[in-house]
Structures are given as structure tokens and as C-alpha cells.
Amino acid sequence: MESKSTFRRLLGYTRPYKSVYLILLITMIAGVTLDLSIAWYLNRITNAAVEADSSAWPSLIGTGVLILVLTVINGYADTYYKTRVSSSIRNDIRLGTLKKLLCLPGEFYQSHHSGELLTRLTSDNQAIGQACSDTLISLIRNPLMALLSFIYLLTINWKLALICIFIGPVTLIIGGLFGNMLRKNSNELQHRIAGMTSQIQETLGSSMVFKSFGLEKKLFQRLQMKSNEVSETEIRGGRIQATVNGAATAIGILAFIITFIVGGYFVSQGMMAIGGLIAFIQLMNHLTWPFTGIAALWGELQQAIGAADRIFKVLDEKEEYPAIPEQTGTQSDFQSLELREISFGYDPDQPILKEISIDVEAGKTTAIVGPSGSGKSTLFNLLLGLSQPQEGKIMINGEEIQAINLNRLRSFFSLIPQENFLYSGTIRDNIADGKADATEEELIRAATDANAIDFIRQMPDGFDTEVGEGGSRLSVGQRQRISIARALLRDAPILLMDEATASLDNESERLVQEAMERLKSKRTVIAIAHRLFTIRNADQILVMDNGTVTDRGTHEELIMSEGRYRQLYSGVE
């Protein structure tokens, strides 16, 4: 039932290409006609040769050339339009999936491996493309070819035609026996390929870690295991396919021998011309093919339905936005941010944040400190609407954020994330991500205020320097300053800063701190601080521990009290 509705939904993707399918229908009918005409031609030419009918040769040669030319043209058109339709459908599905992925909530990304999602866009997508062109056409073409061949052969010798057609269903039994095994195997293969892709992706993105820890061997062994599993499943599939092919070939040869013996007998008795026997031999494969080939086609179709199922699961996820939103500007009317008794857990039964209440006033700096895992970054996730609290309210300007359009909510914030992620592209592209329509002057100002202008100018390509994957061609300090320039350019009223934990050399540290201070002035700042000396001037400091705010106050107030902050602070001094 489920696979039926998946198939129906998949067919929906073929609808925009009705005209291409019409052309494919024509090339298919032309192909079938040409195949039949070859049998007819062989029949004619053999009989003409046997009967020494020299008057027939000129027209036979002309017909032969015509069949040849038409077959070449038709073959070209058939291959071209099949590729075109398959590629277009794959592109539509891929873009639809990508669009959906970009609109899904943060929670989706927290619970899915990116390698697994990559498989949806690659091998699953490939399987669907194949099914919507070759497989679909073959499912129509092969029975049609068999039927027409059968009708034509009936006109030559009905008894022999009936014998041939009865051999076909025998192969159907083989299809039935092995089709299920092939389908199961191909589903397992897809699953294993997804696992392997995830592992490869994770490994290739961690060269610094695996090289420094000497993990090459361990990772290789892990990848080897995954790769071997894929290979074993492929080989198992090959074994099933080989059995099917072997059985089908045996039946094909048997049919061939039977046809030859019976046909030869009919010819010897003058009940059939020799050309007729040649036509039988030429078309016999077409009679049995729908039965022998059905297992493979069925397998391909099932594989595509499995792939479509996985893609549709992503497409059916509930998105944050109905469509990819425009990059919005920022808000200018920020007055207050309040968190009231917020509780949240990634697993609702295991709260990470417990009844947290915080007030943030416009223009003030709030610093959050606390041990690792106490829930500081999770708090940012909630503020940005990446996760939703299970209890409590978050309000901006007195309005609950659940009631605010997510795009508008996020336009209140500029984020400087801990890992300072940059996108492949130039320095200019990355800074301009802060403001799509930034002028050159604005870019230079942001880079200057972020203390990034000097190193940018020293680079041979300046602002047009490529930053590499994730910004990997820049140093950590340079990446941080580009990240600050991006946030400066965005100029949103609330700045969320997750201080980088990587320590920089003194000069870089000074440049980054200076840029941060510039960024903080005139803005509302909520900063996760790992180095306590950076927050002494904060208007309020919140000390988090185990998902709750245990202490709050200014640096002086907290130092005076006997609380956790004092312990933490004395630890760094």
C-alpha cells in the first residue's frame, strides 16, 4: 500500500515532462517497429536468397539501408530524451530536497547525520532518475514488444509461436523467486552506503585531529569495515543476479533449441519457409525478455521506491518556513528581552535548562559563564528559535517569540559563533553575508573595525582571497575577525557572542578583543564567556550550573559573595 502511494507520488514528478515522455513514447514505438522490421527483413532476405529471387535485391538493399538509418536516428533520440528526462527529474527532486533542508528547523539537524542527508541527495536521487527513465520505459516497452512479436510470429507459424510464448512464464517463476531477495538486498545496500558516506564525510573533515592523534589506522579500519559491508552486500546482490541471469540464460537457450528443433521440423515438412525460422530466432528473445527481465526491472523499481520513500520522509518534515526566506535586514526597535521560567531538554525527559529566568535590557551587556555542558549554547539555540522551550516564555519587546515570525525573530540578532564558521568563497563574500547590499565603503569599515583590514590588504588577492572550505585557509584569529566583521556589518540590536575557546597569541588576542569591544559598544550583548577577564565590565553576569542560573550580579557583587563565580574567578587568577 505504502509503496503504491510512493510510486504514485513519484509519478507526479514526471508530469511536467509530458511532452518529453510523448517523444519517448514515439521513439519507443518506433524502436519496437524497427526491431520487428529487422525480423521481417531477415525473413524476406533469407527467403529471397533461398528462392534465388534476384529481382528482390535492389528493394531489399534499399530497405536495409533505411532500417539502418532509422535505427541510428531513433537510438540517438531515445538515449538523448531518456537522459534529459531523468536528469531533469533528478534535478527537480534534488532542488526540492535542498530547499526543504534549508527550511527545516535546527532540531532536524541535531538529530540527523549530514552524511545520511548527503546520500538522499546523491545515490537515492540517482536511483529515482534511473527508474523514471529507463525502468519506466522498459516496463512498457518489453511487454509491448513481446505482444507485437507474438502477433507477427503467429502470422508466420501459430504452432511455433504458441510453443515460444509458453516458455516465457517459466522465467516469471524465477523472477518471482528472486525479485524479493533482490529488493531486500538493494534496500540493505542503500542503507549501508548511507552509513559509509557519513563515516567518510566525518573522517575527511577531521584531518587535523586524526593526523595529530595518529588515528589513520583506526579510522581506516572503521572505514574498511563499512566499505567491506557495502562490498559484501553488492557481491551478495551480484550472486542473486547471477543466479537469475543463469537461470534465464538456460531457459533462453532451451527455448532457442526447442524452437530450432520444432521449427527445423516444420521447415523440413514444408510447413514453414526458412526465412520464417530466422524471424523466430530473431524475435524469440523479445518473447521471453519481459519475463526474464522483469526481476531486474522490479528490483530497480523497488530500489527507486525505497529511495523515494527516504526522500519523501525528508520532504514531509515540518519546516520552519514555507519557502526559503529572503535575507532580511535587522530590527531597530529593540527594548527588552525576557526569559521566564524556561525549561528545555533535547530529550524532553532530560531537561538541560531548568526554569531559567533572565532579563536583558537594551544597550546592556549580559555575560554567561559556567562549566562546560551547563547549557549556555543551548540557551542561544532557544533565543534564535532553533529549538523551542518545553516550558516557559521568551519575550522580545514584551511579545512572545513563538508568536513572532522566525525570520523577524532572527533579525534581532547577530551571532559570533564559537567555531567562527566561514563559507567557501572570498573574504568579501563572507563579510557581505552580514548585509547583502553592503557597499564597498561599508565592507571596508566593517573590516577595519574588526581589525581585519591589515591582514586582508596583505593578502595577494585582498578582499577577493578565497577562504577555503569552512574558512580553513585562514588562521583561527583571522577567521574570528572576519566573523566579527560579518556581525558588525549585520548591525543587529542584540549581539550573541559565543567566545572562542581556542587561545590566540597575544597580538591576535589583543586585536580580537579590541574588535569585540568595538562591536559591543552601543549594542545589547549576550556573551558566553570562557575567559573571565573579558567580562569584568559586563552589566550583569549569570553563572550557570547544571541547567540553572545559580548566581547573578556584576563582577564586583559576585566577587563579594561566596558563590561559584568567585571560585571560578580565583581559578583563573
Ligand SMILES: Nc1ncnc2c1ncn2[C@@H]1O[C@H](COP(=O)(O)OP(=O)(O)OP(=O)(O)O)[C@@H](O)[C@H]1O
Ligand atoms: N543536539 C543535542 N542533542 C542532545 N543533547 C545535546 C545536544 N546539544 C547539546 N546537548 C547536551 O546539552 C547539554 C548542554 O550543552 P551546551 O552545548 O548547551 O553546553 P555549554 O554550556 O554551551 O557547554 P560548552 O561551554 O562546553 O560549550 C550537554 O549535556 C550536551 O550534552
